[in-house]
Amino acid sequence: MGSGADFKAFEAAGWSAQADSYDRLMGRVTDRVACALLEAASVGARDRVLDVATGTGAVAAAAVTRGADVTGVDISEEMLEVARKRVPSARFLAADAEDLALDDEPFHAAVAGFLINHLPDPERAVAAWTRALRPGGRLSLSVWNPPAENRFFGLIGDAMADTEAEDSVPPGPDPYRFSDEQALSELLRGAGLREPRIEAVQFSQPVGSVDDLWQGLLGGSVRSAARIAAQPESERRRVRLELERLAEECREGNSLSVPVSVTVGSAVRTSRRRG
Numbered sequence: 150m151g152s153g154a155d156f157k158a159f160e161a162a163g164w165s166a167q168a169d170s171y172d173r174l175m176g177r178v179t180d181r182v183a184c185a186l187l188e189a190a191s192v193g194a195r196d197r198v199l200d201v202a203t204g205t206g207a208v209a210a211a212a213v214t215r216g217a218d219v220t221g222v223d224i225s226e227e228m229l230e231v232a233r234k235r236v237p238s239a240r241f242l243a244a245d246a247e248d249l250a251l252d253d254e255p256f257h258a259a260v261a262g263f264l265i266n267h268l269p270d271p272e273r274a275v276a277a278w279t280r281a282l283r284p285g286g287r288l289s290l291s292v293w294n295p296p297a298e299n300r301f302f303g304l305i306g307d308a309m310a311d312t313e314a315e316d317s318v319p320p321g322p323d324p325y326r327f328s329d330e331q332a333l334s335e336l337l338r339g340a341g342l343r344e345p346r347i348e349a350v351q352f353s354q355p356v357g358s359v360d361d362l363w364q365g366l367l368g369g370s371v372r373s374a375a376r377i378a379a380q381p382e383s384e385r386r387r388v389r390l391e392l393e394r395l396a397e398e399c400r401e402g403n404s405l406s407v408p409v410s411v412t413v414g415s416a417v418r419t420s421r422r423r424g
Contacts, residue, residue: 153269156321157245160267161224163371164204168227172205174365178301178354179204179263182291182411183211185350186260189289189415192217196257199281200239201246201274202264206232209239212260220253222246247274255283262291265336266324272339279340282418288342289415294328294349298410300399301354305366305373308391317379318372333414342416350413356405359393 164171186208192198194216200209203221205228212219213236221236222244223229229241244251246261247270259278265271278288296303327333334345356362367374377385399405 155319156269157224157247159319159375160321160371163375164223164225165227167368167371167374168205168225168231170368171228172231173368174356174361175369176205176207178409180207180211181352181354181409182262182350182413183208185348185411185413186262186289186291187212187215187258189346189348189413190258190260190287192258192260197254199251199256199259199278201249201259201261201278202267203232203241204228204262206235206239206241208260208262209236209241213238217258220251220256222249247277249274249277249281251281253281255286256281257283257286259286259288260290261288263293265290265327266292266322269322271322271327271336275336275340275342279342279418284418286418287415288337288340288418289413290327290333290337291350291411291413292327292333293324294410294412295325298408300408300410302366302370302373304362304392304395304399304407305370305388307395308388309373309376312376312380312384312388317375321372324372327414328412330412333412337414337416341419343419345414345416347412347414350411352409353406354409356399356407358404359396362396362405362407363389363392 196217198212198217198219200221203223209219209221219239221241268274296306330347337345399407
């Protein structure tokens with residue numbers, strides 16, 4: 150098993166373990182990007198929509214509200230169980246985003262929220278999603294911006310800055326590679342898409358307390374949670390105390406307001422079908 154396969158297996162197991170805790174905080178944040186993804190893909194009533202890495206079904210739910218016919222796919226069956234309960238009118242399938250082969254009629258739109266930063270072979274994945282689109286269909290993607298802008302992840306990253314490296318996380322892709330506008334545009338164009346549009350989505354996420362932030366990050370991330378879990382108890386306590394100190398930059402009265410920064414990229418499929 151190569152390093153890419155090792156990382157995908159690690160992520161699949163991690164997200165399955167997070168299915169019941171993801172919406173504690175992380176899902177509340179990603180839910181707020183769902184409409185931006187659907188807008189970027191021009192999703193409307195009666196459109197057939199492919200939601201890749203549907204997770205607990207936030208984007209699928211928002212698309213159904215618009216009157217769309219949704220097929221959601223995810224590598225984690227546990228996540229899909231949550232999504233099926235949340236959006237019973239949508240169809241959900243277990244599938245690998247990098248090896249997607251659907252026999253459906255082409256989709257009007259495909260969306261992939263916070264996925265390409267997790268994929269060892271994003272070019273292959275985006276090409277597969279493009280093939281699933283009808284000519285003129287749109288693909289939209291969202292990615293986290295770097296920690297200096299996106300303090301939602303930056304706080305925990307800074308708190309762990311002095312933590313020694315360990316082997317709890319297999320080598321994986323750069324999580325911020327496609328937050329660069331040029332890199333994201335090239336990814337879309339490389340799949341045969343045209344007219345790429347890149348936009349920033351920024352907002353502040355209310356969080357009740359530092360403990361809510363800590364538990365939410367542990368219950369809604371895979372790489373960071375695994376690194377923390379691998380540390381001795383003394384180091385976990387140190388990181389938790391450092392997070393509390395750093396989170397004061399987001400203090401608003403008795404709660405926190407944490408800056409979130411996301412990039413959304415979209416493009417349209419060319420009129421000729423790619424083989």
